[in-house]
Amino acid sequence: xxxxxxxxxxxxxxxxxxxxxxxxxxxxxxxxxxxxxxxxxxxxxxxxxxxxxxxxxxxxxxxxxxxxxxxxxxxxxxxxxxxxxxxxxxxxxxxxxxxxxxxxxxxxxxxxxxxxxxxxxxxxxxxxxxxxxxxxxxxxxxxxxxxxxxxxxxxxxxxxxxxxxxxxxxxxxxxxxxxxxxxxxxxxxxxxxxxxxxxxxxxxxxxxxxxxxxxxxxxxxxxxxxxxxxxxxxxxxxxxxxxxxxxxxxxxxxxxxxxxxxxxxxxxxxxxxxxxxxxxxxxxxxxxxxxxxxxxxxxxxxxxxxxxxxxxxxxxxxxxxxxxxxxxxxxxxxxxxxxxxxxxxxxxxxxxxxxxxxxxxxxxxxxxxxxxxxxxxxxxxxxxxxxxxxxxxxxxxxxxxxxxxxxxxxxxxxxxxxxxxxxxxxxxxxxxxxxxxxxxxxxxxxxxxxxxxxxxxxxxxxxxxxxxxxxxxxxxxxxxxxxxxxxxxxxxxxxxxxxxxxxxxxxxxxxxxxxxxxxxxxxxxxxxxxxxxxxxxxxxxxxxxxxxxxxxxxxxxxxxxxxxxxxxxxxxxxxxxxxxxxxxxxxxxxxxxxxxxxxxxxxxxxxxxxxxxxxxxxxxxxxxxxxxxxxxxxxxxxxxxxxxxxxxxxxxxxxxxxxxxxxxxxxxxxxxxxxxxxxx
Amino acid sequence: xxxxxxxxxxxxxxxxxxxxxxxxxxxxxxxxxxxxxxxxxxxxxxxxxxxxxxxxxxxxxxxxxxxxxxxxxxxxxxxxxxxxxxxxxxxxxxxxxxxxxxxxxxxxxxxxxxxxxxxxxxxxxxxxxxxxxxxxxxxxxxxxxxxxxxxxxxxxxxxxxxxxxxxxxxxxxxxxxxxxxxxxxxxxxxxxxxxxxxxxxxxxxxxxxxxxxxxxxxxxxxxxxxxxxxxxxxxxxxxxxxxx
Numbered sequence: 001x002x003x004x005x006x007x008x009x010x011x012x013x014x015x016x017x018x019x020x021x022x023x024x025x026x027x028x029x030x031x032x033x034x035x036x037x038x039x040x041x042x043x044x045x046x047x048x049x050x051x052x053x054x055x056x057x058x059x060x061x062x063x064x065x066x067x068x069x070x071x072x073x074x075x076x077x078x079x080x081x082x083x084x085x086x087x088x089x090x091x092x093x094x095x096x097x098x099x100x101x102x103x104x105x106x107x108x109x110x111x112x113x114x115x116x117x118x119x120x121x122x123x124x125x126x127x128x129x130x131x132x133x134x135x136x137x138x139x140x141x142x143x144x145x146x147x148x149x150x151x152x153x154x155x156x157x158x159x160x161x162x163x164x165x166x167x168x169x170x171x172x173x174x175x176x177x178x179x180x181x182x183x184x185x186x187x188x189x190x191x192x193x194x195x196x197x198x199x200x201x202x203x204x205x206x207x208x209x210x211x212x213x214x215x216x217x218x219x220x221x222x223x224x225x226x227x228x229x230x231x232x233x234x235x236x237x238x239x240x241x242x243x244x245x246x247x248x249x250x251x252x253x254x255x256x257x258x259x260x261x262x263x264x265x266x267x268x269x270x271x272x273x274x275x276x277x278x279x280x281x282x283x284x285x286x287x288x289x290x291x292x293x294x295x296x297x298x299x300x301x302x303x304x305x306x307x308x309x310x311x312x313x314x315x316x317x318x319x320x321x322x323x324x325x326x327x328x329x330x331x332x333x334x335x336x337x338x339x340x341x342x343x344x345x346x347x348x349x350x351x352x353x354x355x356x357x358x359x360x361x362x363x364x365x366x367x368x369x370x371x372x373x374x375x376x377x378x379x380x381x382x383x384x385x386x387x388x389x390x391x392x393x394x395x396x397x398x399x400x401x402x403x404x405x406x407x408x409x410x411x412x413x414x415x416x417x418x419x420x421x422x423x424x425x426x427x428x429x430x431x432x433x434x435x436x437x438x439x440x441x442x443x444x445x446x447x448x449x450x451x452x453x454x455x456x457x458x459x460x461x462x463x464x465x466x467x468x469x470x471x472x473x474x475x476x477x478x479x480x481x482x483x484x485x486x487x488x489x490x491x492x493x494x495x496x497x498x499x500x501x502x503x504x505x506x507x508x509x510x511x512x513x514x515x516x517x518x519x520x521x522x523x524x525x526x527x528x529x530x531x532x533x534x535x536x537x538x539x540x541x542x543x544x545x546x547x548x549x550x551x552x553x554x555x556x557x558x559x560x561x562x563x564x565x566x567x568x569x570x571x572x573x574x575x576x577x578x579x580x581x582x583x584x585x586x587x588x589x590x591x592x593x594x595x596x597x598x599x600x601x602x603x604x605x606x607x608x609x610x611x612x613x614x615x616x617x618x619x620x621x622x623x624x625x626x627x628x629x630x631x632x633x634x635x636x637x638x639x640x641x642x643x644x645x646x647x648x649x650x651x652x653x654x655x656x657x658x659x660x661x662x663x664x665x666x667x668x669x670x671x672x673x674x675x676x677x678x679x680x
Numbered sequence: 681x682x683x684x685x686x687x688x689x690x691x692x693x694x695x696x697x698x699x700x701x702x703x704x705x706x707x708x709x710x711x712x713x714x715x716x717x718x719x720x721x722x723x724x725x726x727x728x729x730x731x732x733x734x735x736x737x738x739x740x741x742x743x744x745x746x747x748x749x750x751x752x753x754x755x756x757x758x759x760x761x762x763x764x765x766x767x768x769x770x771x772x773x774x775x776x777x778x779x780x781x782x783x784x785x786x787x788x789x790x791x792x793x794x795x796x797x798x799x800x801x802x803x804x805x806x807x808x809x810x811x812x813x814x815x816x817x818x819x820x821x822x823x824x825x826x827x828x829x830x831x832x833x834x835x836x837x838x839x840x841x842x843x844x845x846x847x848x849x850x851x852x853x854x855x856x857x858x859x860x861x862x863x864x865x866x867x868x869x870x871x872x873x874x875x876x877x878x879x880x881x882x883x884x885x886x887x888x889x890x891x892x893x894x895x896x897x898x899x900x901x902x903x904x905x906x907x908x909x910x911x912x913x914x915x916x917x918x919x920x921x922x923x924x
Contacts, residue, residue, distance in 0.1 A: 451734060454761050454782050455690050461783035462696035469703065469786060481699055488692050535736040 009200060013193035014186070021182040025175075032174055037167050044087065044163055045138060049125050051078055051088070052142035052156040059093060060144055063101060063152045071102035078156075079104045089137045089157035096150055107133075117141045119153060129160070136160040199285050203292060215300045322421045325357060329407065329414040332357040332369060336410070344422065346394035357418065361403070364389045368403050369416065388427060388646075391420065399424045434643070435509050437635045438561050442507055444568070448533030452499055455532075456492035463489040502528045510558050514647070516551040516670050519593050519600050522559035527591075530567055538583065539574055542590040549593055552600050553670040554647045562643050565636040566604040566663050567591075572627070573608025573661060599666040610657040619653070681707040683726035687717035687743060688759070689735045697730070700786075704793065714738025718746055721754075728796050729756045730780075733767055744774050755796040759784065765897045772894070773862030777826070779890055791888055798857045799825070810834045812841050818917060819847035820910070824855040827864030839871055848879060849917045853910055854886040865898055872903035883913040 007015070055078050062071045075091040078084075092103035098114045110132060117128040117139040126141045137157040144152040206217045282290075317324055323341035325334050337352045345352070345360065358365040368386045384405040391401050401420040408417050463485045470477045502525050523545060534541050567589060574587040590605045611619060618624045620641040625634030644651050648668045655661040684706040686697045694710045701708045709724055711717035715738050717731060729747055733740030744756050757778045758771040768779045777799065778792045802825065809824040810831065819842035827835070842850055852868075860868075875882050882904040887895060892906055900906075907913040 451761055455693070458783040459690065459692035459696055461785065462693065462700065465784075465786035466696060466699050466703075469700075473703075484695060485699065488695055492692055536734050536739075538736055 008197065010190075010193040010197040013189055013197075017186060017189040021185060025178045025182055028178060029171070029175055033167075033171055036170055040167055040170075041138075041163060044158055045127055045140065047087075048127075048138065048140040048156045048158045049142060051084065052091075052125070052140050052154045054078070055091065055093070055156070056142050056144040056152075056154045059154065060146060060151070063093070063095060063144055064146065066101070068102060075102045075104050086162050087159055089132060089135065089159040090155075091157070092155050093144075093152060094155070095152045101152065113139070113155070117155065119143050121150070130157075132157060138163075196285065199289060203288075206292070206296075210296065210299065215296060215303065217296065320419075322419050325352075325418045325420075326408070326410050327357050327369075327416045327418055329416050332365070332416075335413070335415060341420075344393065344420075359392075361389055361391045364391075364403075368405055368418070388423065389420075400427050430642070431509060433635070434558070434561065434639055437639050438507065438557075441561065441564055441568070441636075442503075445529055445533075445564075448536075449499065449503060449529060451536070452529070452532045453496055456496040456499075459492045460489050460496075463492075499528060505557050506560050506564070508557055510555040514553045514555055516553055517556050517559075518549055518551055519559070519602055519667070520545045520547065520549065522556050522563055523591055523593065523602065525556070525560050526563045526567060530564070530571075534567075534571060534589065537571065537575065538587070539571060540586055540588045542588060544590070544592040544594075546594050549595065549600050550669045552647065552667040554667065558643045562640045562665070563591075563602070563604070565640045569636065570604055570606030570608060570661070573606050573610070575608075577607075577609045577658070596666060599668055601664055601666045603662055603664040605660060605662040607660040610659055610661050611653070611655040612657060616653065616655060620651070681705065682728070683707045683709060683724055685709045685711065685717060685721055685724065685726040685729045687711045687714060687729070687731040687735070687740070689713055689732065693732075700789065714740070714743045717743055721747055722750070725751065725754075727755060727800055728793075729754060730759060731756065732759045733771065734761065741771065741774060744771060744776055748775050755799060757792050757796065765894060768890070768894060769862065769865075769898070772860060772865070775826075775828070775861050777859040778888075781890065788890065792890075795856055795859075795888065799859065802857050810838050812838045814845070814847070815914070816918070817847065818849045818851060818914060819845065820851045820853055822853050822855065824857055825859070827858065827860045827867070829863035829867070831864065832867050835867060835871065843878065843880075848881065850875065850880055850882045851910065851913045851917060852882065852884045852904070853913075854884070854891075856886070856888075858886070858891075860891065865894075865900075868900060869898065869903075872900060876903050881917060883907055883917045885910050885913040 055074060059071055059074055061067075062074065071093055075093060079088045079091050090104050092105070092109070092113065093101045094114060095101055100109060100114065103109050113130070113132065116130050117126055119126045119141045124142070128139050128141075130137055130139045137160055140156045140158065142154045142156075143150045144154060209217045317338045320338060320340055323344045324338045325341055326336040327333065328335055334352050334355050334357055337349060339349075341347075341352065342349055347355075357369070361368060364386060368384060368389065384403075386403045386405075388400050389403050390398050392398050400423050402423050403418060403420050405416050405418045408415050466485055467477075467482075505525065506529065523543070527541065527543065531541060570589045574589070578587070587607050588605075589607075590603075592601075592603045592605075594601050594603075615624075615626070620637050622638040623634040624638070627634075641651055644665055644667075650666050652664040652666075653661065654664070682705075684701055686694060686701070686708060687710075688694050688697070689712055691712065694712070698708045698710060709720050709726060711720050714731075714735055717729075718738070721729065729743075731740045731743045740758055744758060747754055747756055752775070755777045756775075757780060758768070758776045759780050759782055760767045760771070761782050764781075768781075771779055778795060780788050780792050809822075811822045813820050813822070821835070821838050821842070823835070825831075872882055883906075884895070884900070884904045885907040886909075887906060895901065895906065905913075905916060907916060
């Protein structure tokens with residue numbers, strides 16, 4: 001069975017045809033032989049019987065008269081007549097007493113023949129195979145009757161060898177005929193199988209060539225040559241046209257143009273069918289050859305497109321300004337890295353390959369790659385974006401990047417493509433902008449702060465002048481007065497230094513690392529700087545701070561800046577309102593800190609002018625300001641928004657014109673780290 | 681004992697004032713805000729009031745305005761933030777008699793208090809007294825008390841007299857009791873501008889420290905040099921004259 005499978009197609013056809021032919025011929029031969037032998041034998045027997053009966057008719061009177069010489073000549077005449085001679089072995093005539101009357105034997109009559117084949121009275125003839133002088137013969141006995149009496153018997157011996165010879169000759173002729181037909185048949189099959197299998201062999205060879213990458217093969221088949229030679233000179237041109245056509249077509253598809261030139265009907269995958277399916281010329285093999293050629297051309301086309309695309313992406317990978325890594329999805333091992341990655345990270349390619357990506361982003365590995373790690377088969381659409389991730393170049397020098405990661409397959413392995421975009425400069429610029437706006441705020445605050453500082457300085461100055469005066473007078477200072485003065489001076493120094501430290505903290509550039517802090521701390525800090533100023537402007541400040549709030553992760557001075565922006569905006573809104581309603585109405589700024597939906601919330605409400613509906617969605621845009629030129633850059637709320645979002649926070653605004661505005665900030669609670677809570 | 685009212689929103693400052701003024705022998709009344717201060721003033725009518733300007737609620741200006749309304753002769757000394765001359769001039773416009781800068785120095789406080797007492801002694805605090813004398817060709821105008829819009833004719837007359845006599849060197853001598861308001865400053869500037877046109881050289885003397893600052897700020901120093909004493913002024917103006 002196995003061997004049968006391995007046979008070539010051509011041999012399969014050949015062998016199966018031969019076997020079929022052989023079996024068919026054998027069957028026909030056997031059937032013919034059976035029919036022939038039977039019919040021939042019985043036909044010759046009938047002939048023998050007819051001869052015997054004619055002898056019986058003629059011999060009747062001779063038997064009655066016992067005319068032996070006539071009987072003998074009758075027998076010889078009958079035996080020698082025409083072509084009977086080889087058939088008839090002998091004739092003999094006996095009477096009823098089995099007495100031999102005449103015979104045609106040229107040698108002494110074998111006596112055993114007399115009784116060997118007797119005819120029963122009711123029979124008209126009897127046939128028996130006997131042996132005469134060791135030759136087989138059919139003995140046919142026919143009775144000679146005169147009226148109802150039998151007067152003798154005619155025996156005609158038919159030569160069995162002759163009969164067999166005839167049959168053999170017939171069979172030979174027949175077999176020859178069948179063989180001739182079979183041979184012709186085999187030749188035809190052979191040719192046909194060659195006709196079919198030759199192109200198949202060629203297809204196979206060509207497919208092998210194609211697999212080896214050689215696309216410059218051309219199907220060369222006699223039947224296919226007519227169509228091919230006509231089209232071959234323009235082949236390259238065809239290809240180009242086809243390419244162009246495809247590109248144009250794809251372009252049109254992409255841009256969704258409906259006015260694109262009508263494409264040939266029956267487009268498949270964007271390729272006009274006329275390029276692939278030509279008018280069928282010739283038989284199926286020729287068509288197959290033509291289709292094969294078309295297939296090669298389209299493979300060539302797609303290969304060139306693929307190569308183009310590959311080159312395009314390769315050049316993107318190689319010349320892209322951002323570092324790109326290909327990571328193993330299971331181990332995060334770096335499988336490939338582009339030159340920018342080498343440059344940016346300061347490693348040679350050889351050093352990068354095989355290194356774990358986790359070494360480059362030790363603090364953020366989980367965050368970036370968790371999506372891919374936990375799922376066996378991530379959706380191709382999965383795109384993980386992490387912002388402001390700290391990463392390290394060779395030698396442990398940190399810098400900040402935005403990371404984009406998406407799954408892919410790289411050399412049959414599930415992989416991740418990670419692109420890192422250096423945003424250190426952007427972060428620094430951001431920080432500078434925040435700092436600049438803070439400095440503006442500080443400038444704005446300066447008069448308030450100067451006043452605030454002047455108060456304790458004034459008391460201290462007066463205290464010290466008092467003491468000096470008393471010393472100069474050389475009068476004894478009453479102890480209670482001395483006590484009062486010294487206590488007061490000391491507490492005023494504390495007050496001044498607290499103002500200065502708050503101011504310094506506000507002005508300091510924020511650290512890059514956040515701290516855990518209670519939201520009430522920056523609120524109190526801001527009011528240490530602004531409280532006096534607000535009360536001098538007759539703005540009532542209400543602080544409702546929940547002291548049991550959990551910590552959040554943020555920078556104290558950035559939050560101070562946020563609150564400063566919100567509170568000064570509130571102040572400005574109130575002062576603006578005063579221009580219309582006058583100073584008589586008590587104006588309030590209310591700050592609350594509280595828990596809301598498991599988040600820490602701060603709200604800053606004022607009773608000012610409110611924000612008109614039509615600008616409410618613009619207030620967080622940078623450089624948007626309602627204040628007069630020179631009063632502000634319009635960056636306060638936009639920076640506020642940026643800072644709050646950086647801490648995972650949210651800002652909500654509720655405002656009603658002429659009633660007031662409430663800004664609500666919410667921040668996620670920062671859980672106490674596990675090890676720290678254990679230590680407690 | 682002389683009554684004095686101190687209004688300041690800062691408790692520690694009040695404490696210090698109480699100690700200081702107590703040693704000076706005043707009966708010290710204190711108020712923590714403007715409203716309370718006005719109430720106490722109405723009840724006690726102290727001749728001298730010291731008030732802070734920046735206060736929540738009713739501020740120092742409002743206190744000054746109401747007290748001057750009730751009693752124009754009361755000596756009101758305002759306390760301003762250090763170097764805040766705008767506020768000082770604003771206060772002078774509201775007829776504050778004097779001002780002290782914060783942080784308060786003993787010398788400034790002493791000066792302000794002694795000048796206030798002088799004004800009170802002269803009992804003409806709200807009126808000015810202008811006289812003219814001549815020393816060695818130099819015309820001297822003595823200015824006492826409060827220089828304001830009401831004193832304009834007198835000052836103009838004194839000036840006219842000197843001009844008629846052909847004096848091209850003039851000294852403005854301000855008495856210790858001198859106080860000035862915005863209108864008075866405007867008149868001074870006007871006169872000095874004219875002097876310059878007439879080619880008269882003018883010197884100023886006798887100004888307390890705080891008013892010198894105000895005068896230099898409003899630009900009087902462009903027309904006249906300021907000296908501590910009359911002698912210095914005389915010497916300087918003579919040299920200038922002989923130089924001419």
